[in-house]
Amino acid sequence: MLHAGQQQILRQARRFNTVSCGRRFGKTTLGLALASRGAPFAPGGIRAGFDVGWFAPSYKLLDEAWRSAKAFLRAFVSRTDAQQHRMEFATGVALDFWTLEDADAGRGRKYGLVIVDEAAMTRNLEAAWNAAIRPTLTDHKGGAWFFSTPKGRNFFWQLHQKGMHEDSWAAHHAPSSANPHLDPAEIEQARLSLPERIFAQEYLARFLEDGGGVFRRVTAAVDPALTNTLHTSRDAGDGRAYVIGVDWGRHEDFTVFTVLDARERAVVALDRFTQIEYAFQLARLKALRARFQHAAVVAESNSIGGPLIEQLRRDGVGVTAFQTTNASKAQIVEALALAFEDGALRIPPEQWLIDELMAFDQERTPSGLMRYGAPNGGHDDGVMSLAIAWHAQAANPGRVGSAGARISLPSFV
Numbered sequence: 267m268l269h270a271g272q273q274q275i276l277r278q279a280r281r282f283n284t285v286s287c288g289r290r291f292g293k294t295t296l297g298l299a300l301a302s303r304g305a306p307f308a309p310g311g312i313r314a315g316f317d318v319g320w321f322a323p324s325y326k327l328l329d330e331a332w333r334s335a336k337a338f339l340r341a342f343v344s345r346t347d348a349q350q351h352r353m354e355f356a357t358g359v360a361l362d363f364w365t366l367e368d369a370d371a372g373r374g375r376k377y378g379l380v381i382v383d384e385a386a387m388t389r390n391l392e393a394a395w396n397a398a399i400r401p402t403l404t405d406h407k408g409g410a411w412f413f414s415t416p417k418g419r420n421f422f423w424q425l426h427q428k429g430m431h432e433d434s435w436a437a438h439h440a441p442s443s444a445n446p447h448l449d450p451a452e453i454e455q456a457r458l459s460l461p462e463r464i465f466a467q468e469y470l471a472r473f474l475e476d477g478g479g480v481f482r483r484v485t486a487a488v489d490p491a492l493t494n495t496l497h498t499s500r501d502a503g504d505g506r507a508y509v510i511g512v513d514w515g516r517h518e519d520f521t522v523f524t525v526l527d528a529r530e531r532a533v534v535a536l537d538r539f540t541q542i543e544y545a546f547q548l549a550r551l552k553a554l555r556a557r558f559q560h561a562a563v564v565a566e567s568n569s570i571g572g573p574l575i576e577q578l579r580r581d582g583v584g585v586t587a588f589q590t591t592n593a594s595k596a597q598i599v600e601a602l603a604l605a606f607e608d609g610a611l612r613i614p615p616e617q618w619l620i621d622e623l624m625a626f627d628q629e630r631t632p633s634g635l636m637r638y639g640a641p642n643g644g645h646d647d648g649v650m651s652l653a654i655a656w657h658a659q660a661a662n663p664g665r666v667g668s669a670g671a672r673i674s675l676p677s678f679v
């Protein structure tokens with residue numbers, strides 16, 4: 267039985283739908299109900315007898331949806347293929363689950379209905395919709411549902427705006443409290459314990475102007491005059507002082523070097539690459555440092571960072587080590603957030619960095635600590651290298667940047 271809030275949404279369905287609701291409203295449950303029943307909701311553009319595609323932003327969310335679907339749809343399913351994440355109903359209709367991390371999601375399929383769960387969490391939802399999802403609807407003139415809790419004014423928000431104005435679209439909205447199965451006292455507890463804007467986003471499903479993330483006023487910090495001067499050498503004695511924050515790449519990650527002009531408090535160069543061969547990384551860092559007057563270097567010392575720092579020191583490069591722990595990360599991230607809040611820092615118009623900053627997220631661990639990072643397999647290497655550089659200049663205002671200076675970060679080394 268769908269609850270009244272869910273039924274209301276179905277009554278107002280059109281071919282394309284955005285459903286912006288608070289956490290725990292019952293979005294996924296409603297999506298599964300749609301996927302299983304398809305036909306009865308024909309007014310919403312859902313075509314009877316055609317396959318259904320379910321799209322999730324990450325493998326983890328796909329797996330959760332797959333498990334829920336198996337339990338929830340047990341009575342209707344005649345066959346499941348766990349490998350392909352495909353289930354077939356007794357009616358002959360199939361339900362496929364895809365992760366949008368997979369560039370081939372939906373390729374070659376035709377759907378009568380697609381469901382995108384946690385749409386606002388999808389990196390590059392616009393490209394996914396245009397290239398992967400939308401084409402699957404062409405043959406059958408299928409319908410689409412985008413379910414999500416908002417995450418700032420990203421592409422999900424744009425779709426939601428469209429939903430308010432275009433005939434074939436509907437924009438649905440409901441707070442968490444519209445789910446009668448939630449205890450109102452729990453929601454009240456969340457209201458009292460969360461920052462107001464986080465509650466507004468997560469429980470009232472409001473589209474906050476600068477996202478619900480950790481960093482606010484990011485766009486205000488973007489200075490178009492700050493082009494990435496990676497390959498320009500700085501003259502010795504130009505009166506500037508530089509620090510380079512280093513986040514080493516591992517596996518699929520990027521290595522990022524952020525060069526901060528410590529006096530101007532501006533990011534003047536960024537180097538980002540996936541080549542993780544050690545000699546390559548070290549050579550590249552040394553070349554960059556040479557172009558910035560032998561800038562002070564602060565580098566993450568976890569795992570591969572340790573040996574890399576040792577090598578740099580043997581090569582005569584003064585490096586300060588930064589040990590990332592949950593607590594040290596929280597400390598430098600919060601300091602960086604404050605810098606953005608105060609307008610104390612300027613960054614160049616590098617879209618990948620802006621995206622990382624806007625997406626960067628927090629969650630409260632069961633023990634009550636804040637844990638920071640990129641959501642759903644996103645990257646935070648740029649954020650971390652910037653946070654390290656910012657922390658270094660803030661902790662050592664007088665010392666950073668005099669040629670080859672060693673700077674110290676006593677609390678973390």
Ligand SMILES: Nc1ncnc2c1ncn2[C@@H]1O[C@H](COP(=O)(O)OP(=O)(O)OP(=O)(O)O)[C@@H](O)[C@H]1O
Nearest residue numbers: 267268269288289290291292293294295296445447
């Ligand atoms: N119609 C319903 N009848 C009974 N319980 C429901 C119904 N809809 C949702 N629920 C319950 O409410 C809770 C939240 O549902 P669901 O996971 O679908 O919400 P959600 O909006 O997707 O949450 P999240 O924001 O965590 O993704 C679950 O415990 C689910 O069983």
Ligand SMILES: [Mg+2]
Nearest residue numbers: 293294295383
């Ligand atoms: Mg859900």
